Amino acid sequence: MKINSYHSVKSIEEAYKLLNDNKQNAIVAGGAWMRLSSKEIETAIDLSEIGLDQIVETEDAFEIGSMTTLRQVEKHEGLKKHYDGALSNALSHIMGVPIRNVATIGGSIIGKYSFSDVLTPLVIMDVELEFYKKGRLSLEDFLVSKDRSKDVLVKVIIKKEEARGYFKKMQKTGLDFAVVNVAVSKQADTIKIAVGARPSLVKFAVEAMAFVNGAKEITEEVILETAEIAGKELKFGTNSKASESYRRNIAMAYIKRGLREVTV
């Protein structure tokens, strides 16, 4: 990563203008993962000084400023209870505390990282992203969007709702990226199943979700069949961390555990 100049902005408008002034201008969030990139940035735009690092809890949502660190989100008392603490649990196992004190929720989402332990628990919840110009967009739509226009992510809105949640990941060491991760939720009568680090971007097990949501009763047989369907429909890959079949089997095991947990 090469950075030619650095500018700490005083407003979101200033950040937006600067971002669109030059193709090679980019926002630097925490900057923790920047070293993984070989990009050249003309002007690095810093949002640290414009108050986007707060979590506001309203009656119906948690509104998280895009520059809020993963550690702040992890330690938030309200979020610790939301979806049985699935998000807090996921964040608490990312690298170590010093990295979570730097990495931000906004940077972790915008990067659409294939190894992300942030996107997998978020996607099973009702989450919207608020951009400065584009307005609000669901996280689900953002993840599949091909829109490459540059905008400033202002906040992440997690809707409050009564729901059960589960997150589990397999990693080789406490500092490694996930070999695979799984999140399962049950909100009202709807179950969602998401699998990430396959090693590609998080994806819903759509057919498995249709099967389990169509079942009259969630029996052990239904749980086993749901995991089988998810294992067949999702694509997994092989890399230096794990083989395709290892990932598939671990994911299926976690889906079963997740379903048992959220349907108790």
Next chain:
Amino acid sequence: MKVNLLINGQKKTFLIEAGDYLLDTLRKQNYLSVKKGCDNSSCGVCTVLFDGKPIKACSLLTAKTEGHEVTTVEGIQDEADKLSDYFGQEGADQCGFCTPGMALAVHALKVENSNPTDEEIKEYLTGNLCRCTGYQSQHIAIRNYLEDK
């Protein structure tokens, strides 16, 4: 570009490149207790406190420290001396390369949670690797240090 910050309570101004990381800036300025290990956010030997919170200096752009406070192990000298006594008693201090970063992480843990469980100690220090001790002696030393009110 210029960056103004407080290091261990002293006002400092450094001339840096926009893409410089704090680890390299500090070492160029002779803060050599901040060690350079993996240089990719894994080992934790470059741990410093940024506004009181532990971060890895190899992961933070120096430009982000403008107007903020950075603390190296020299900034918590009394606490570090006390911790090193406990490390000595348990044989937890062998080559010593990881110790400054670990001392800062332990100090931050104590501020954040003065009565952590064994699991919480382990979890908090996940990002600080040691290749000498196997961690058991350090864990005992840290627990004894934290229990010494």
